[in-house]
Amino acid sequence: MHLTDLNRQGGIGANSLLLEIGPFRVLVDAGLHPKEVGTEALPDLARLDEYALDLILVTHCHLDHLGGLPLVARRHPEAEIWLSYESSVLAPRMMRNSIRVMSRQREEQGVSEYPLYTEREVRQLEDRFHAVPTGRPEAFHQHGEELTVEFLHAGHVPGAVSLRLTHGGQSVLFSGDILFTDQRILPGADPKEAGHADVLVLETTRGASAREPGQDRESEVQRLIESVAATVRAGGSVLLPVFALGRMQEILTILAEAVRRRQIPEVPVYASGLGMDLANYFDELSRKNRPLRFRRQILRELKLQKTPRAIEPGRPPPGPAIYVASSGMVVENTPSYQLAAALLGDPGNLLAFVGYCDPEAPGYAILQSRPGETLLFDALDYTTVRRARVERFDLSGHADREELLDYAIRVNPHTVVLSHGDPEARAWFEEELYASVLDAQVIDPEPGVRISL
Ligand SMILES: [Zn+2]
Ligand SMILES: [Zn+2]
Missing domain, CATH: 3.40.50.10890 (Rossmann fold)
Incomplete structure (x- = not known):
């Protein structure tokens, strides 16, 4: 299996990961960088041009994961788009808002390439959505083979999921943006649901900040x-x-x-x-x-x-x-x-x-x-x-770094790939994962570099 991080700027940025597992080419998320402007805000989509994509999976509807989806979909009309039911409802609204913001930026800041996509494209995209229930594996067939995809409730925002993909005895788990604690409007993710995976792609947002003792x-x-x-x-x-x-x-x-x-x-x-x-x-x-x-x-x-x-x-x-x-x-x-x-x-x-x-x-x-x-x-x-x-006030939608460490140990992968975090945050995880009981290789992927797992 191979993984390429298409987020050009590193850090949190425009999230997008290309997974090649068996004969399948799967894209996980296609975000827009919250602070970059124009095509600079996009993941490195040109990297996808050489081959067909089989499947696009969306973990949740924050724009750093979703905002570039119409562009990927335009380049890959053959790919199916799988997302949770909640995300299938929320995504069009989020993308329409993104068009509005881009149109304003075009006027105010003279960004000539904005908006990057149209309302019509968003409407057409909806027809390609396949809403996947959580907690139940679903089979994807292509190339005469089967890829198993399971969506797990991630607790981060409504509709947010972790993804477990299995093919030919190999499994990979994408934590996505994840929160284990209950919020007023949404229960937290259950780390027990994650099970074992050979490779864990772990979010690291809060790696640079410790929770104060006695504070919950x-x-x-x-x-x-x-x-x-x-x-x-x-x-x-x-x-x-x-x-x-x-x-x-x-x-x-x-x-x-x-x-x-x-x-x-x-x-x-x-x-x-x-x-x-x-x-x-x-x-x-x-x-x-x-x-x-x-x-x-x-x-x-x-x-x-x-x-x-x-x-x-x-x-x-x-x-x-x-x-x-x-x-x-x-x-x-x-x-x-x-x-x-x-x-x-x-x-x-x-x-x-x-x-x-x-x-x-x-x-x-x-x-x-x-x-x-x-x-x-x-x-x-x-x-x-x-x-x-x-x-x-510490009411973040992301799990504490100690909780994520426990989660990684529970999943017990042979490789942990760090994602979705600033350099200091990733550095903390790299050090702590190596110091932990986990016997795993830790990879902080360089943007655009295809890694073998
Ligand atoms: Zn998020
Ligand atoms: Zn995010």
Whole structure:
């Protein structure tokens, strides 16, 4: 079996892995890099041109895994596209949003190749989707042979799966983005379900950060609730930058619960955009007896309002209020970027980060800043002195590094391939896996290099 990492930039970037197993050529994910622009944001798709692809598998609908799918599909009309039922519902919505963002970037930043695909292509793509149930192996036939594919619930966001592929006595497990702890809206992945695999392709997102002793998800939820409550009671406003898919609905559910229990006073709550639309999809999926538990009703309970459109830097909208806004990494030209610029100058306000932040993203600079420091909001041509409190709460959608280590030991592969992590994160896993009881080779694949497994 051979594996090629098509993510050109390394790190988390545009996820895409080509697996050659027996006669089968399988592509796992086709993402868009969240910070690169134009064709640079794509995985190295030219590498796929030489041969036909049999199968494209999608682990989940975050754009760093899904955003490049229409381009791969266009080049490979012969390939079947397999994804979970939830992902088959959510993917078109995510890709349509991506088209909208790209069209805006074309206008604002003059990216002439944008959008990279059209609404029509997304519609046609839907006809090629095959929704695979989780926890039940499914056979894929081609070349007169059989490849067994099993989707396992991954707990990261609704529809997220790990993938187990078996052919000719060889097995490979792709963890995908994975979370073992239960969230309010979604149960965690069960590491026991993974079973044994010869090769494990492991996400390493949190490799560079240790969890504080005595701290767990529930204690972090309570700490968040107390911080939000204290801020709004004193008349300040709170900004929670979140990813639209999964994290926004989780945070809104936590807030609704806290308001119901009178832990947080009733103040205006604002959210808008893609995350609100996805909330409707989540509600429908929840009714279909999926593991997902989300009810649209909580939006009414929170008396949720649309985020005001005209937010000016340095002129914070009247508080107290709670803003739940994407992007989670406070990327330029997003509601959370505008709101951060508006709220950071006031010592009464709070910016509460609840998920992963890329070291290059504006959110990371905010997280690292000290009170009194000057922060530049380049895209708004605005600088502000940071006076607001900035806190981080560990409510990530990714498993702890220690949990992933245990998971790898349980899977007991002869080879672990590291993926989806910054260099320091991968380095931690490489060292710890070698130091562990696991007798496995650890590979940190170089982008574009075909490795034998
Ligand atoms: Zn993800
Ligand atoms: Zn990811």
